[in-house]
Amino acid sequence: VQFHAQLDPALPEWVMTDTKRLKEVLCHLLENAFKFTPSGQVHLSIRQDGRHMLFEVQDTGVGIPEAQQAFIFNRFEHADLQTHTRFGGTGLGLAICKGLVQLFEGDIGLQSQPGQGSRFWFRIPLHACEAPDTPLLRQPPAVASTRFSLLLVDDNPVNLKVAGLMCQQLWPDATLHSVNSGQACLQWLQTQAVDLVLMDLVMPEMDGLETTRAIRQSAAPLCHMAVIGLTASSHPQDHAACVQAGMNDVLLKPLDREQLHRSVQAQLLRRGVTHG
Incomplete structure (x- = not known):
């Protein structure tokens, strides 16, 4: 399509x-x-x-x-x-x-x-307005010199495009990859190395929770992969299920740039990804 x-x-x-x-x-x-x-x-x-x-x-x-x-x-x-x-x-x-x-x-x-x-x-x-002057309302700064690789996993091509554009704007030096299913994610990770995975929860056949559990059950170093879940649900039970499956963090969709920036940056810092 x-x-x-x-x-x-x-x-x-x-x-x-x-x-x-x-x-x-x-x-x-x-x-x-x-x-x-x-x-x-x-x-x-x-x-x-x-x-x-x-x-x-x-x-x-x-x-x-x-x-x-x-x-x-x-x-x-x-x-x-x-x-x-x-x-x-x-x-x-x-x-x-x-x-x-x-x-x-x-x-x-x-x-x-x-x-x-x-x-x-x-x-x-339509309510036209002036550009915001408050620094808090401006876009978060890009981590321009941070080099890392990221895998986007989502069966919806629009979501992939939106998340990909956000990541490119925030981290222009990052290497981005994308797949459209949990099974494709696991197959990709068997032969490729990335620093972080952004994982949608709701996907056919193999959802994000099942895919994350499979990653955690894999051999090192894959089992230590940073995984951030993406969900449209704000229900506490759904977020708890993400943590139980082994996700490092959970973000609410539609994605917010500042929240995405903070979450990804936190995972990179924990894993010692340096500016280079």
């Missing part, structure tokens, strides 16, 4: 918004697009629409029958048994999106044709 993103150059450089809620809506829509697009394209566009920002996620996936479109934002269950059987699972992702967009005093909708794909969009008020 190919992913394309387009940002309207007419948008102001800085806007005032709730970034956490905005990321959550975008993540839900993009995850659904990739989940129901076995091949083809997913396209994200962000543009100015009068006094609003318009976000559009368009895919070439299975599409949604017209009869299901009227209530799909009320509770998202897969449109029919065939789709459910093929892709599995149910969720409330689109209902959550609708609720979050309403908190922005915005609106959300879709157009879809079965077999041709879907276009989900939402629109929220």
